[in-house]
Structure formats: structure tokens, C-alpha cells
Amino acid sequence: MPMNPTRKRRLTIVVSILVAAAIAAVLVVLALQNNMNYLLTPSQVQSGEAGSYKTFRLGGMVKAGSIQRSNDSLKVTFTVVDAGGAMPVEYTGILPDLFRDNQSVIATGHMDNAHFIATEVLAKHDETYMPKELKDAMAKAHADKKIEEETAVQDKMP
């Protein structure tokens, strides 16, 4: 099929519509960029980025050993950390199965002084899938290597 003028014209129209729509989409996405972020990290909150929000989502990792459950209610307190910050969180309710130490979580709620009062806590999981045996073997290999390194360092010491 040769490119006759009609087809060439149609091609131009279709391509320009597509390009215009793409540019519009990029502009909309860029304009919404700030609002499209699903969560803020503790360091972002501490640098004041949450100031304009009444409620927002806080995302990060549960600090190992920071989970404290109340004896007579469903109240839980824990600390959410990221690379550069930490934020104490208070929550009353049922937590998802994956909630535990070192788990990524996303909490919805508001700030109360330096505390974050959560109304919902979601667990985020990563994209890695493997059998438990493999995970344990990897963890063990990792630990062994650490011990080896430590002993190697100690050997070098006078």
C-alpha cells in the first residue's frame, strides 16, 4: 500500500493527537506529582513536609524491638524509621498478619505533638518470593560470613 495523500493526512492527524495526549498526560502527572505520592517518610515529616496536611500516610520500617502492646487493650506503640529519621506511632486496632519487626508499614493518621496517631496500619511487602528453607539458608550464610569477617579482623589485630 503506497502512502497516498489521504493516508499521509490521516497518519499526521493520528500521530499529532497521540503526541498531544501524551504531552497532556505528562503535564497532568507532573502537576500532580506532589499529591501522587502515597506516603511520607519519617525524615520527610521531620523536615516539615507534612506541615500542610491534616492527615497523611507515614511509611517506613518498624524498628526492631520497638513494638509495645498494651496488656488490657488493642493499643500498640512502635517506632517507624527510614534512613534518616524515626517517628513514634500509636495505634489501636487489629494489625495485618505481616506486621512485625523490620517490616515495611504504611500508617494513616495525624500528628499529635511529636507522636503520630494512626487510624489504619497497612503492611507493605517486597517483591521477593522464595521458600523458607532458602531464606533461612541465606540468612545463615550471611551470619556465617559476618563471623568469618569478624574473626579475620580479629586475627589481623596484634
Added chain:
Amino acid sequence: MSNWIPLWLHKLGSPPTFYRFAGTLQPWAMTLALLLGAIALYGGLVLAPADYQQGDAYRIIFIHVPSAEMSMFIYAVMGVAAFIALVWRIKLAEVVAMESAPIGAAFTFITLITGSLWGKPMWGTWWTWDARLTSELVLLFLYLGVIGLYHAFEDRRQGARAAAFLAIIGIINVPIVHFSVNWWNTLHQGSTINVFGQSKMSWDMLWPLLTMMLATKFYYAASLFRRVRTDLLALEGGKDWVRKIAEDEAKS
């Protein structure tokens, strides 16, 4: 006619040839889809080990991920076919684009439902407005829009052209769905399967997943061929080749 489109491809684009071609391949594609699907389900639900953190609950991945991949793959096919239909007015391209939409919509619906069923126990919620989930929902609405617009016209070919415009504009959403987990902080995790590089899944879980992704491709081909054949008969109702098929059917 032309020298830059191979003759066989040009011939394949003619309704009677494609009707025969699709009729020959359709049963094979369906057989492969069922066979591979059964192997993948056995591999995924029985042979594959439980996951270290999600236990057995992760097994819904063998339905969720292949459906999600198909929801984008079919949209891409529909977009390309719609583009050809708009510029070159090839009847077959129109039919392929319009008949892909319901199959794609079905896969998108399955993706959203299985994702929701998976999200409740693992994340703690059925639904949340994060970028991945929202853009996949938009994809479903785009499919429904294409189907609706196609049927809103009295004349099928006019409807197909209008819907083709919507289909190619909507194709912008496909990369957004795919890259949403990289571009924004989302609740949804990143991609497990990497075409370029190491996939983040052990092999005894990965092979059933890849097999299922292949099975869904064959299912799409089989379903599309059947739909396109029916449509071609309806569109070309008065033509000699259709009359001949009808006469042969009547004789036997």
C-alpha cells in the same frame, strides 16, 4: 500493490484468508492454553514451595500476575491495531482492535479482583488509592469506554473508528501502570519478574508463573481468533466467500 509490505502479510489481512488461517490455528492455540494452564496450576498450587513471609497466600500470584500482564499486553495489541485501522482503514485491524477489548477488560477485572483478595490478608486492606491500583482501574474504564463507544454507533465501522481513537489515546496509561511502582511511593511492591536481569523469585516458583503467562497468551490468541471469525462473517455477510461457506455448511 506495494513492495514494503510482504505479499503474505498483505494476503493475511484479507478477510477470507484470515478467516481460514484463524480457523486452522484456533483449536491448537486453545489446546496449548489449556495444557500449559493445567501444568502451571499444578506447578504453582502443588509443586511450588510456600513463601518465606506470605506462606501459602502468595499462590494467588499465579493468577494475578499473568492477568495483570495480559491486561497491558492486550491493550498494547489493541492500540497498535487501532492505529493501523485509523491510518490504513484495514478492516481486519478494526476487528482485531474491537474484539481485543472485551478480552482485555476481562483480564483487567480478574487482576483487580485477585489483587483485592490478596491485599486484604497481606496488606490489611481490600483497596487503596495508590498509583498502581488506581492506574489499573483507569485501564478497566478505558476498556469499558472502548467497548461502549464501539456499540454506541449504528454503523459498526464508524463505531470502530471512534473507539479506535479512544484506544490509542488510552495507550498512554499502559506505561503509567507499568512504571507507577517505580515513579511513586506506592503500597504495591515493585516488579518480581525482570526481563533484563535476575527475577526476584526462586526458580521452583518462577517456572509455573512463566508457564501461566505463556498459557494466557495462547488463550488470548484462541479467544481473539474465534471472535474475529464471527465478526468477519457478520461484516462481510453479502460477499461471495461468506456465501460459499454458508452453502458448504448447508450441504453438510
